[in-house]
Amino acid sequence: MKNDILISKLGVVLLCAALVTACSSNTDTTTPTEDNTSTVETTVKSTDTSNVQQASVKLSDLVTFDEDDSATAWTADESTAITLNGTSATVDGSGAEAKDGSVTITAAGTYVLSGELSDGQVVVNNQDDGLVRLVLNGVDIHDNDSAGIYIQEAGKVVMTLEEGTENKVSDGATYVFADDTTDEPSAAIFSKADLTINGTGKLEVEANYNDGIVSKDDLKVMSGTYEVQAADDGIVGKDMIAVATGDFVINAAGDGMKSSNDEDTSKGFIAIADGTYDITAGNDGIQAETSLLIDNGSYNMVTGEGSENGEVKMGGDPGDRRGMGGNRPSEPGGKAKKSETNGTTGAATETEATEPTEATGATEVTTEVTTETESTSAKALKAGGDITVHAGNFTIDSADDAVHSNSSVSIMDGQFQIASGDDGIHADSLVAISGGAIDITKSYEGIEGANISISGGVSNVVASDDGVNVAGGNDDTSTEDTHRQDKFNSTGDHLLTISGGTLTVDASGDGLDANGSISMSGGTVIVNGPTNNGNGSLDFDGSFEQNGGVLITAGSSGMAQAPSDNSSQYSVNMTFSQTQQAGTLVHLEDSDGNEVLTFAPSKDYQSVLISSPDLKEGGSYTLYSGGSSTGSEMNGLYTDGEYSGGTEVVSFTLSSNVTWVNESGVTAGRMNQGPGGGGGNRGTEKDSN
Known part of the structure; x- marks a missing residue:
């Protein structure tokens, strides 16, 4: 019955994301693919973790449209x-x-x-x-x-x-x-x-x-124009949905499009080659029980009445150090089970605790009620397995995650406009972004995964909590704790790797948050925020190896971290005595007057970190504040212009890979160097004089 579907290698080929494990060597290896013409592979490397690999397939690798599928001609006499x-x-x-x-x-x-x-x-x-x-x-x-x-x-x-x-x-x-x-x-x-x-x-x-x-x-849908109004799900293909092209307007109280086979891992997938999709869904927009593959198309999606209807969370709270997101309803296997009424159900359990009263010393019995809730899933693109996007235009307004995989997400190209009531992009395993333009204008956490690899593309993230978050856990909730459990926290082997592309983050919580390590070898990263001292522009538990690219962060100083001492590229962290207003330029130049960087943070800031290939060992530099630039500005970074009118703040000489300075000059480095040179405790600054 399925002889026209090429699925024998589905479980192996689709986004074969390997979880990282501890590795003591610095060896880079790449696993070859059997067919380089149809499979794209990206390898993420680190000196203290093994490789994280991601491969992808196209629709033609999964589905064959045969002659019967395409034939439309008929005659009256036959x-x-x-x-x-x-x-x-x-x-x-x-x-x-x-x-x-x-x-x-x-x-x-x-x-x-x-x-x-x-x-x-x-x-x-x-x-x-x-x-x-x-x-x-x-x-x-x-x-x-x-x-x-x-x-x-x-x-x-x-x-x-x-x-x-x-x-x-x-x-x-x-x-x-x-x-x-x-x-x-x-x-x-x-x-x-x-x-x-x-x-x-x-x-x-x-x-x-x-x-x-x-x-x-x-x-299978080969072509045509569709308008579907449904009391529950719009379009369902239990074993698979495969779309060559078509124009779809779907308004569904349940899911917009769904493939639901959860008994056979080679089925339950959705593969889309092209088409236009205008989907309004009470639950998920496009939901595959196994894998979701999109080659191209245009998608306008609203789920759960949009991001304004998302669950209220304590984003950016200094006391809210819960890794990947905090208090969420139970979602078994990362997938919320929809009730028949599309509502929320709950079951209460009682536990007793005893403690003596102050007046009599007698034991008083108190009752603590714990309620397990089951919430409707209202994600836009959702898969129990991998999500692969080769291209397409996506406008998403979702009450829940905009893109959610219980396995891995691979984005190779495409245009994304995302407003999410929860995460912008979430994967329980690997998020790999190698191209495209991603604009997350609203989210709780912007990009979240056990491992994250950014090797290309332009990504802009606005988050009420962490902008980019590695390895805080998945969406499950323990019955012993109504807060989401950070399942991956204990290992510390998880990795944020940035090797190319442009990433701009506006975060109220941590900017780049790794419950593990960070490795950057290329690309440009700009982080604005946080403004509260309970979070930091960088937050990592292991190490942060800065070996290339341009990194700029501007935010509060209370939890400030810098790259690790074993980085090959030089960094400087400036701490101001007073908070600087948003838009106040930071200009760094060398002793010959050559510009290293001119940057206008979009938020108030007290700490600025700059890492650039232009910083050289033993070089002398001067940092200015205020003034103006005639250069071209993008995301606060000025290029190809003249800087003038600023106030000299401090001059210093780079004597180590990471140099901490304040208005008095070079200071002793903060004690933020944990195992491998990052994370750990933050100490106080001391003048080196």
Whole structure:
């Protein structure tokens, strides 16, 4: 039944993300791929962790669209005509029968449907497993108490939307089933066989009972225009959904598009080559039980009534040191289970504690109530396995995570505009960004994963808590603690790797937060914030090896960290005695007057960190504050201009890989060097004089 799907290597090839483990060597290795023409591989390297690898596939690696899927032509003399006449139908040809206002198709062949059926059903019940082709040639089919089109049995059904036609299929709000053991059909268009929809016509589906279009096997869409209004899910392909192209407008109280097979890891995936998707969903926008693959397309998605409806969290709170996000509802396996009412359910448990009272010393019994909540998932792009995006334009306004994988996320290209009520991009394993333009204008935490690799692209992140967060845990909640458990914290082997691209972060919590280590060898990173002293622009537990690229951070000074002493590139951290106003320029130049950097932080700041290839050992530098620049500005960084009018703050000489300075000159380095040279305690500054 699935001989046209190439899935034998699905579990191996799709984003084979290896979790990092401790490694004492500094050896870089790359695992070769079997076919370099169809697989892209990125290797993340660090001196104290092993490699994290990410590979990707395209739709053609998973799905083959065969000749039957693409064929739309038909002739009158080789087909059966079915004319719908309100409460009855007429059949001209063989293989179908009209009775009691409904039509039953029992043989393979091509059937051309036209007209209106006000309360009846088109049923396909072909026992010989042959191909049944339904040509919708301008139909309006409505059934008051069941599916308008019900495919009970067939080897495969191809539904063609005839060019230039508009077609509608709808159902009533209440279904009548054959007996108490049956709950099918459950959609306005319901198929128990493989279903392909093609053609250039239009299909409108109004699902008042439950789902819009459902295939219990494979669902392929080759082309066409679709408007789906659904009381629950819009479009469902249990074993898979594969879309070549199409124009979709989906308004669903449940999920917009979903593949739901959770019993076979080679199924339950969604693969999209192209198309336009305007999805408004009460729950998830596009949800794959296993993997989600997008080659291209345009996506406008609103889930859970948008980011304004996201769960309120304590973003940026100095006391909120909970790694990846804090207090979230239970989401088994990283996937929230939707209740029948699409609401929230809860179960309360009581525990007793005893403590003596002050007055009598007697034991007083108190009751602590712990409530486990189950919340509706309202993510935009969601997969139980890997998410791979090769290209596309995405505008996302989600109450929950905008992009969420229980495994890995790989973004190779594409344009993303994201407003999220929770995380912008989340992966339980690896987030790998190698290209594209990502603009996260609103989030709780911007980019979050057990490991994160940024090797290209332009990423802008605004977060009410941490901007980029490595290895704080997944979305599970322990029954012993209503706060989310930081499952990965104890190992410290997790890695944020930046080797290229541009990353700009505006964070109220930590800017770059690694419950593990950070390695930067290329690219440009700018961090604005936080402004409170309970968080830092950098927060890492292991080491931060700065071996290339440009790093600029501006924020509060209370938790300030700098790259590790074993970095090969030089860094300077300036601490001002007073908070500087947002927009006040920081200008650093060498003893010959050559500009190293001119930067205007977007937030108030007291600490500024600069790491650049232009900083040289033994070089003398002067830092200025205020003034103006004639250069071109992007994200606060000025280039190719003249600086003037500033006030000299301090002059100093670089004598070590990390130099700490204040307005008096070079100071003793803070004690922020933990194992491998990073993290750990922050001490007080002392003048070196």
